[in-house]
Amino acid sequence: MREFTSCEHLAIILEAITTASTELSQQIRGAGLHNHILGQEGRVNVQGEVQQKLDVLADRTFIQTFLGCGIVCGIASEENDEFVAFDNEVSRNGDFVVMFDPLDGSSNIDVNVSIGTIFSVYRRVSAKGSLPTLKDMLQPGTEQVMAGYVLYGSSTMLVFSVGKGVHGFTLNPATGQFCLSHHAMQMPENGRFYAMNEGNILECEEGLVRYIKYCQSRENQTGMPYSGRYIGSLVADFHRNLIKGGIYIYPVVSSAPEGRLRLLYECNPLAFIAEQAGGLATTGRQRILDVIPTHLHQRVPYFVGSKHMVEKAMAFLD
Ligand code: AHG
Ligand code: MN
Numbered sequence: 001m002r003e004f005t006s007c008e009h010l011a012i013i014l015e016a017i018t019t020a021s022t023e024l025s026q027q028i029r030g031a032g033l034h035n036h037i038l039g040q041e042g043r044v045n046v047q048g049e050v051q052q053k054l055d056v057l058a059d060r061t062f063i064q065t066f067l068g069c070g071i072v073c074g075i076a077s078e079e080n081d082e083f084v085a086f087d088n089e090v091s092r093n094g095d096f097v098v099m100f101d102p103l104d105g106s107s108n109i110d111v112n113v114s115i116g117t118i119f120s121v122y123r124r125v126s127a128k129g130s131l132p133t134l135k136d137m138l139q140p141g142t143e144q145v146m147a148g149y150v151l152y153g154s155s156t157m158l159v160f161s162v163g164k165g166v167h168g169f170t171l172n173p174a175t176g177q178f179c180l181s182h183h184a185m186q187m188p189e190n191g192r193f194y195a196m197n198e199g200n201i202l203e204c205e206e207g208l209v210r211y212i213k214y215c216q217s218r219e220n221q222t223g224m225p226y227s228g229r230y231i232g233s234l235v236a237d238f239h240r241n242l243i244k245g246g247i248y249i250y251p252v253v254s255s256a257p258e259g260r261l262r263l264l265y266e267c268n269p270l271a272f273i274a275e276q277a278g279g280l281a282t283t284g285r286q287r288i289l290d291v292i293p294t295h296l297h298q299r300v301p302y303f304v305g306s307k308h309m310v311e312k313a314m315a316f317l318d
């Protein structure tokens with residue numbers, strides 16, 4: 001039998017993602033009607049966060065689908081303390097690992113606000129035929145071969161890139177198919193939206209406080225205060241900025257001294273999408289995709305969005 005091409009491999013992984021997310025989307029659409037969807041699961045994950053039922057359901061759904069697709073040898077996700085190696089003969093010969101946030105925006109599940117799934121795919125660096133290792137998971141974002149997200153918003157949308165631009169597909173609920181609706185997406189170089197949890201403003205470094213004041217002033221390029229928008233689901237805030245232009249910031253704060261967002265399954269995949277769409281993603285001081293990961297659930301400060309806005313924000317920092 002001939003070997004699959006890289007393109008066919010990525011199509012298989014994408015198929016797994018659309019299968020799992022279609023199932024999840026159906027569950028989410030009826031969330032208020034089903035006891036097993038809303039509310040807390042009762043366990044605390046490695047991040048110290050109380051898991052929601054939907055966090056766990058989403059995690060299981062994606063793991064099962066990646067396990068079944070045959071070319072993924074292991075995964076790491078927000079909901080598992082350690083990475084999961086798929087220990088069967090077919091998966092051990094798989095070429096890829098997937099990092100994912102099964103459900104982003106957990107605090108919005110119970111209140112019917114947009115949530116999402118974020119994913120990042122790497123080619124393994126360990127030998128085929130063996131179990132994957134931590135090294136496979138701790139690759140810099142520049143090595144991503146595919147990344148994207150599914151947004152369960154007013155419609156369900158898949159946005160992804162294999163390093164040749166960004167494309168968006170909308171789920172047709174009548175047929176269960178994702179249809180190309182946003183071809184070659186480009187993030188505007190400037191925008192008039194800023195997104196940050198301003199409840200933290202008194203804890204932010206001085207340069208960032210000055211940047212937020214600049215956003216609220218008439219000194220910016222629009223001559224008007226920017227509009228503040230903060231959904232509290234990174235994936236939804238990011239998607240708005242991708243389409244309309246804007247900046248999202250989650251800085252270092254005292255309750256999150258390294259930042260809150262996770263490098264491997266939140267920041268890197270969206271940084272890949274941002275760059276592919278002409279935007280930027282940095283820690284405020286360094287390109288996100290260049291950060292060398294040291295541990296699975298590593299957190300980083302995050303500035304992502306329209307190119308000129310991220311550059312401007314960075315210019316305010318020391
Ligand atoms: P998750 O639900 O996967 O834990 O991620 C939540 C993240 C992100 O989606 C959101 O932008 C941010 O945490 C919200 O944090 P605050 O409540 O501190 O603003
Ligand atoms: Mn998240």
Ligand code: MN
Nearest residue numbers: 078101103104
């Ligand atoms: Mn999550």
